[in-house]
Amino acid sequence: MKFVTRAQWRARPSRYALTHIRGTRGVKIHYEGTAVPASLARPENHPKCAARMRALQASHLANTAENYSDIAYNALVCPHGYVYEGRGAHKKTGANGTATLNSAHYAVCAMLGNSGLTKPTDAQLAGLRDAVEWLRDSGGAGHEIRGHRDGYPTACPGGPLYAWVKQGALRPGGSNPEPPRKYEPFPGVGWFKSAPRSPIVTAMGRRLVAEGCSAYTEGPGPQWTDADRASFRKWQRKLGDAPEYGDGWPGPQQWAALKVPSA
Structure with a gap:
């Protein structure tokens, strides 16, 4: 997954605290709906694209009718x-139409409109699947993948994208929406203490970012650094581990809970 954090696209802070949710029935797919x-x-x-993110956030924060917090x-x-x-992840959306609908499904939006760019690219469809799987792994999303128009009177997510949803939201060129997931086995705490340089460290860092446990100012990257240890310490604290197990050095159970994907 090519993941861009809020810090990386320079998001503004939320206007007020977002509502925490434990999970949802699934994900609803949206489009921008304008040109x-x-x-x-x-x-x-x-x-x-990052500038477009900032513009979209600014327009939502300026929407006094909806009173969006972000x-x-x-x-x-x-x-x-x-x-x-x-x-x-674990934040109630503001996009599905009503408080009940917002609690039932996460909202993932494609940068597509009702004119101009209206048909998703293959890369975009793959990214939408990445986003759905991220919300399943990191946000407790259920198996449902629906369009915004399912349950709310709207044209969203547009004809081409809704057709993809109705056909099973498959990855381009694929027939199985749920490929088997393989996770990196725990390499041992001594491996991390040797300051390794490996794609495993990058994959771990991306999972920590997805879990909201980032202490990175840049990256993550393949070289184990103090930022990786600080990020993993945040993960340990999120798990509620006792202080003596929250030193930033990965343990086998903490590693298993993080579900670092194999390369």
Whole structure:
């Protein structure tokens, strides 16, 4: 998953505390519903996607009718397949239409519109699947994948994207929406204390970011650093481990709970 944190796209703080939820029945897929330039999908225009995130958040914060506390979606996916953290996991969305609907499903929005860029790219569809699986792994989302229009009177997420949802929300070129997941076995605390340089460290860091346990100012990357240890300490505290087990050095049960994907 190509994941972009709130810090990385320079999100503004929420206006007030977001409502914590333990999980949902699943995820609803959205689109922007206004004009999105077709040129946004060009590879050279990916740098504009972070600016679009900031503009979307600003427009939501300025919406006095809805009184949004933040950008309405839990995650957004650009045409290049990057997953941008919106409200994030375990936060009630503001996008599904009513308080009941917002509690029942997370909201993931594709950067698509009702004119201009209206058809999702293959990279975007893969990113939408990444976002759904992230919310399942990190946010307790159930198995349902639906469109915004399912249960609420709206054209969202548009014809092309809704057709993909109705066809099973498959990854491009795939027939199985739930490929087997493989997780990295615990390499031992001594391995981490040797200051390794490995893709495993990068994968661990990305999972920590997804769990809201980031102490990174940049990265994560393959080299084990003090930032990795500080981030893992946050994970230990999130698990509620006793202080003597919260020293930032991974243990086998803490590692298993983090579900670091195998390369």
